[in-house]
Amino acid sequence: MENERYSRQVLFPGIGKDGQKKISAKHVLIIGAGALGSGNAEMIVRAGAGKVTIIDRDYVEASNLQRQQLYTEDDVAEKLPKAAAAEKRLKAINSEVEIVAIIGDATPSVLEELVAGVDLILDATDNFETRMAINDVSQKYRIPWIYGACVGSYGMSFSIIPGKTACLNCLLRAIPLQGLTCDTGGIISPAVQMVIAHQSAEALKILVEDWDAVRTSFVSFDVWRNEYSSMKMGRARHDGCLSCGEHPTYPYLQAENMTKTTVLCGRDTVQIRPSTKGDLLLQDLATQLGSLGYEVKGNPYLISVEMGVERMVIFKDGRALIHGTKDLVHAKSIYQRILG
Amino acid sequence: MNKVMFFAHLRDAVGEEEVIVEAAGKTVAQLKVEIVETYGLQKMDTVMTAINEEFAGNKEIIQDGDVIAFIPPVSGG
Numbered sequence: 001m002e003n004e005r006y007s008r009q010v011l012f013p014g015i016g017k018d019g020q021k022k023i024s025a026k027h028v029l030i031i032g033a034g035a036l037g038s039g040n041a042e043m044i045v046r047a048g049a050g051k052v053t054i055i056d057r058d059y060v061e062a063s064n065l066q067r068q069q070l071y072t073e074d075d076v077a078e079k080l081p082k083a084a085a086a087e088k089r090l091k092a093i094n095s096e097v098e099i100v101a102i103i104g105d106a107t108p109s110v111l112e113e114l115v116a117g118v119d120l121i122l123d124a125t126d127n128f129e130t131r132m133a134i135n136d137v138s139q140k141y142r143i144p145w146i147y148g149a150c151v152g153s154y155g156m157s158f159s160i161i162p163g164k165t166a167c168l169n170c171l172l173r174a175i176p177l178q179g180l181t182c183d184t185g186g187i188i189s190p191a192v193q194m195v196i197a198h199q200s201a202e203a204l205k206i207l208v209e210d211w212d213a214v215r216t217s218f219v220s221f222d223v224w225r226n227e228y229s230s231m232k233m234g235r236a237r238h239d240g241c242l243s244c245g246e247h248p249t250y251p252y253l254q255a256e257n258m259t260k261t262t263v264l265c266g267r268d269t270v271q272i273r274p275s276t277k278g279d280l281l282l283q284d285l286a287t288q289l290g291s292l293g294y295e296v297k298g299n300p301y302l303i304s305v306e307m308g309v310e311r312m313v314i315f316k317d318g319r320a321l322i323h324g325t326k327d328l329v330h331a332k333s334i335y336q337r338i339l340g
Numbered sequence: 341m342n343k344v345m346f347f348a349h350l351r352d353a354v355g356e357e358e359v360i361v362e363a364a365g366k367t368v369a370q371l372k373v374e375i376v377e378t379y380g381l382q383k384m385d386t387v388m389t390a391i392n393e394e395f396a397g398n399k400e401i402i403q404d405g406d407v408i409a410f411i412p413p414v415s416g417g
Contacts, residue, residue: 032417034417035416035417036417037417123417124417125415125417126415126416126417127415128413128415131415148417149413149414149415149416149417150414150416150417151348151349151414151415151416152348152349154347154348154349154414155414156411156413156414166395171388171395171413172386172388172413173385173386174385174386175386176386176412176413176415181414181415181416182416182417185349185414185416187416195417218388218395218411220347220348220411222347222348227347229347229393229409230393231388231390231393231394231395231409231411232393232394232395233395234394234395235394235395235396235397236395236397238397279382279383280382281382284382340414340415340416
């Protein structure tokens with residue numbers, strides 16, 4: 001079974017028998033089991049990695065099925081956690097791969113525990129706070145990671161190799177607030193697949209240790225507007241970078257740079273406070289959410305969004321109250337789905 | 341003169357795929373401020389910039405004829 005199973009990718013000169021052997025000895029950590037996480041996990045498991053660890057804090061919902069390829073209507077009916085549903089499907093796809101599924105929030109301390117023995121981290125999150133934490137963990141433990149993200153018909157990817165390339169903190173220097181997310185800007189499945197294709201191709205190169213083949217540019221594309229562009233990153237490295245520069249402090253592993261969540265006493269409400277104060281364009285956000293069918297009310301200071309069981313009130317500085325839940329992880333997940 | 345291109349939702353916010361501006365001698369940061377003011381956008385601090393398809397920091401000075409692309413990082417996944 002084994003020889004037959006991987007025969008076609010072994011025939012591919014970039015992989016070969018040696019490459020396959022290397023792939024089968026590697027451990028890949030996938031952060032998030034949504035659209036990018038499902039697709040990347042399926043590719044890596046089919047390719048025969050030795051071990052795949054996947055972590056996610058959400059459960060499967062009907063709105064996931066259009067693009068999150070590991071899940072079925074049964075998973076929605078059972079409200080299965082994504083990590084559990086993914087594990088079931090991935091084991092059915094390839095029983096030779098060791099699958100570790102974790103239902104939980106990928107906080108910096110969890111990430112630091114998870115990276116032991118990991119060869120590659122695949123980014124499949126939906127927010128920049130977690131990505132910046134992944135970026136710091138990657139630099140601290142010298143593990144490559146591959147950024148991938150999409151919204152609408154647009155997607156992007158960049159491979160970050162500690163000691164070689166610039167890191168995400170060099171590029172952004174701060175966590176972007178009010179980035180478009182799949183819940184505000186919508187998403188079509190081919191944009192997801194295009195990002196997955198780029199991330200998993202890079203992953204294979206890294207797993208077979210073909211470092212010269214790893215893409216050094218930042219790629220972005222729009223599958224609806226027929227655009228594809230690469231940005232050269234040779235000069236992107238920032239010497240004073242606190243994540244990858246000469247004197248790193250790994251700022252996104254420190255508590256003060258994390259979103260704070262608190263259950264408000266005596267109320268069925270969670271307060272979310274972003275690490276940096278924002279200055280949201282509330283009117284734009286209200287219009288966007290309104291056009292997606294959410295019931296939105298607002299004034300110059302805040303907007304209130306009805307979201308099924310929960311109601312979210314967002315203030316101009318980025319703070320939010322999620323009414324209708326006491327679950328901190330669930331509340332943060334709702335918040336980051338809307339504000340990125 | 342300089343061609344300035346907008347990607348993803350920035351293009352929708354600006355309402356144009358590209359515009360021609362006179363940006364020679366300005367820094368990337370200065371051009372960002374101008375664009376924000378002209379089109380009433382949110383701050384562009386974390387929008388990535390490419391000059392002639394190469395990543396450029398906020399302090400980089402724009403030369404005449406440079407093609408500038410503004411690429412907002414997206415977070416969906």
